[in-house]
Amino acid sequence: MDYLDAIYATSNETTEKQYLCQLCNSSLTDEASLTEHMEKHNTDNTSTCEICGYSCSNKSTFENHMHSHAGEKPHCCEVCRFSFTRKSSLIKHMRTHTGEKPYSCQVCDYACSQKYDLVIHMRTHTGEEPYSCEACGSTFARKSTLVTHIRIHTGEKPYCCKQCGYSCSQKSSLVIHMQAHSGEKPFSCKVCEYSCSKKLDLAKHMRTHTGEKPYSCQVCDYSCSQKSNLAKHMRTHTGEKPYACKLCDYSCSHKLSLMIHMHTHSGKKPFSCEVCDWTFSMKSSLVTHMRTHTGEKPFSCGVCGSSFAKKSNLGKHMKTHTKKAGSSTKSAIPPTNMAGKEEKKK
Template sequence: MTTHTGDKPHSCEVCSSSFARKSTLLRHMNTHTGDKPHSCEVCGSSFAQKSTLLIHMTTHTGDKPHSCEVCGSSFAQKANLMKHMTTHTGDKPHSCEVCGSSFGLKSILLRHMRTHTGEKPHSCEVCGSSFAQKSHLLYHMTTHTGDKPHSCEVCGSYFAQKSTLLKHMTTHTGDKPHSCEVCGSSFGRKSTLLRHMRTHTGDKPHSCEVCGSSFARKSTLLHHMRTHTGEKPHSCKVCGSSFARKSNLLYHMTTHTGDKPHSCEVCGFSFAQKSHLLNHITTHTGDKPHSCEVCGSSFARKSILLSHMTTHTGDKPHSCEVCGSSFGRKSTLLRHMRRHMGEKPHSCEVCGSSFAQKSILLNHMTTHTGDKSHCCEVCGSYFAQKSILLNHMTTHTGDKPHFCEVCGSSFAWKSNLLNHMKKHGR
């Protein structure tokens, strides 16, 4: 009759929970005492309730007596069948009171609520790490045990999680069942599709707590955090140099091995990094997809566009610690530093002369080759360097863009201005 009246006369002395039946109270008490009186005769596992033991036994017998009338799928537990049915009906009766999200299963709602409360009830007994979901804890435990029970039948690779194995299988089958509704791109994993969608939506859900920068991927945020912590976990076994990213280490290794696996199909030049090859390709295609919104100039690389933008904003965020000079580009600062250190890393293979900048070396090389590829459109004169051509053009235009700040004299060439400044003792 208690099922009709709602009476729960049996109370737990530990936590005050109430139950309609004494047998239910006795089963509940096992949660406090830790008693597991029901043991599996096959594997020895113990359970607090007999019903849980019976459910467990189906893992040995393989019995799945509960069938879906829609698709024919079978389940060991009726509860799992009921959960499965929501995939057909689309019912999501369980709603989150915080954000309004709806779920087909109450258990999924409860797990979802932990994203709001921050609760992580599942703790690792080895290292103390805590997790919101038990499945995450079980996966984490494999980092301590090294267990990889899931094997690929094609190549023999082993994986800690079955889901990771299933994702791996797409590398053999080539299946890409997850398609983008915006651009039609297909992906082997749903997680990859979700990350791809951010390129359309612009979502950057992962924020840095230090500086507020936002990122589309959690992995990118983790890499970014190293700019604050200074952490460089990837070390070179040859010279001991450390790097924040593994990709940077791999690129660095090519300085030891000399490997340049990425070759240009047009001219045959080889590069250590694929990104360098892609940048190089634009010299053949002439593509300049990155345009300046201020002056309309176009550039082959986004990095060059960003550097160009400093000419409009006047920003010079890179300062020299020796003399205090500021520069718009970090690369310009690095070249400037060579003046203080006297470093000249670029050497001529013909005469052995060394130079601080690669561009100066290239200009120097014309003294050996005799190349004069820069032509004046006014008088037809040829010059080895573009800078010399520009200086020459002032003889036609009469421009004198270089001014003396002391006396106001103007000069066509910067070198003439520098010579003039010596008169003022500068």
């Protein structure tokens, strides 16, 4: 069996059931199975639910159905005490404790505990996306993904925070939001003491340890670890300045630059020195100012070893070396050349 045969063979084995019984809502894989199933309803042993009209010939199946009306859940997990109406549901649940994964993909090493999960996985090989959006035509492998996507068009946000009124379209977004109220930070770095509330934030943080820079500029050699930083960098090429001041004509490429600019209108200087009470509109200015107290000079010259508190002062200093280099170059010009120039002037 080659690669494609394995895909379609596995796909066919796990195809979703399409033939639905109108009497008990059971679904079958083909017409023959449905016909055979319908014969069970024609036997004298068929039991009918007086509440909803459901009927079946299997005694245990009918008992399970009646439990759903009574709210009974007789099948209980001995590990976590979670209970279920059907024994089959308990069997599936037990795999979360045992780690059993009886359904495996014949194309790759994927294995799972639920048959439906294998059906979904096979679509990564076949490319099948049976669920489509009527509004924009986007297709999806999972029905749940389509349901979430449709909320983009409808604007529906069914998940709401009871503490602050925040609402969102995905349950996972609400779970993350609630951690802001509880202060919970379940994702922690194994290298340092950093912890956060979002798994994505932890992935970004780990790049500070690995040095990974997956986002690269297609114009120059610039690369970075954050997608947002690449977006900011691209503005150096495009000249885009999306952040504009509402009070004057000032515009800039970074949101932080606009926030700092707004201090010029309000006169606000939120950053203050604890030593001499000087105040600043920018945190970077306060950091530079503190060096006048600490004596720190982090910028050093690679030529003579001189150090400076400000990067701009180091830049000015470096020019003194370039001037000396230029003057030494001029003095090294052979006298004959100078004489030749004088003769030409005459």
